[in-house]
Amino acid sequence: MMADPSGEKLIAQYLLGDLTEEQQIEIEDRAFQDKEYLASITAVENDLIDEYVRHEQPEAERRKFESRFLASAERRKRVAFAKALAGVAVEAPVVEKASRRVVAPASISWRESLAAFISGLNPAARFAIGFAMFLLLVGGALLVTETLRLRNQLNRMQAQSQSRQELEQQVEKERRRSEELQAKLNQEKQQREQTDESLRQLTESTETPTTPAPRPVIASLTLLPGLSRGGSDKPTLALAENARVVRLQVGIEPEEPYKTFAVELRTVAGRTVWNRDNLAVRDRRGARAVGLTLPATVLKPGDYELRLKGVTDGGQTEDVGFYYFKVTKK
Secondary structure, X not given: OOOOOOOHHHHHHHHOOOOOHHHHHHHHHHHHHOHHHHHHHHHHHHHHHHHHHOOOOOHHHHHHHHHHHHHOHHHHHHHHHHHHHHHHHHHOOEEOOOOOOEEOHHHOOHHHHHHHHHHOOOHHHHHHHHHHHHHHHHHHHHHHHHHHHHHHHHHHHHHXXXXXXXXXXXXXXXXXXXXXXXXXXXXXXXXXXXXXXXXXXXXXXXXOOOOOOOOOEEEEEEEOOOOOOOOXXXXXXXXXXXXXXXXXXXXXXXXXXXXXXXXXXXXOOOOEEEEEEEEEOEEEOOEEEEEEEEEHXXXXXXXXXXXXXXXXXXXXXXXXXXXXXXXXXX
């Protein structure tokens, strides 16, 4: 917070551009709300014009006055009017009542000379000059008011521009997120198509009657819930060299309410090797399980994690359990 902005010195610094932007805004906000303070600004403007016309300003202040204050066409008109009045006042001699001696204009202040000049005019001329000065004062007040209005409008436009930039950044973030999800869906779709193609080829090979071929070897394994990842009793799936199909039975706790499930099979390093969704649960003798059939080629020797997810009525998936097993080659 700056010092009291009502001082004439501070107002003069404002008019000459010597204040910070925060101080200028504080003065302009007060002028918007206080008509008397606006009149004080106009009065200080008149004093600066008087000092400029009389060449009483220091050189540095005079340069600021010319570059900052005279930037407005309305203010230049006021300065030109003040110069004209000052020229007339200097040319009019002042006669002393006692000695009738002519006194040099430099010995009388500019204000006194102007008052003597105006008092010597006829009423019509005095009215015209007074009305002209009134118009200049009103014009100065309107100029300050318009400056304050334009500054507030600029601040509002800057705030709106910032809000628009934030909205554009949010839209760009959502767009990138959508692209990432689409890429992931495409990858899962490609994996599913590869699995379906492998199963189709296996089916065709088993159904071809022309050439006798040995029946495909099917490896099976039952996974029960409750096994930990680091347990020593992980089930093992031993794959023969000619094994072509793997069947997994995934046990489910009886209290699970889901009607359909989805699975994701990953290595211990986190790489997804196979997934499937929209799997129906089977009830056999009070036990619930999900049956999976996948090509044996997707399983290499090593440890695996099977993630079971339940599908809600709204289509969302929720984790149900994790199953761990080991694959070896015979």
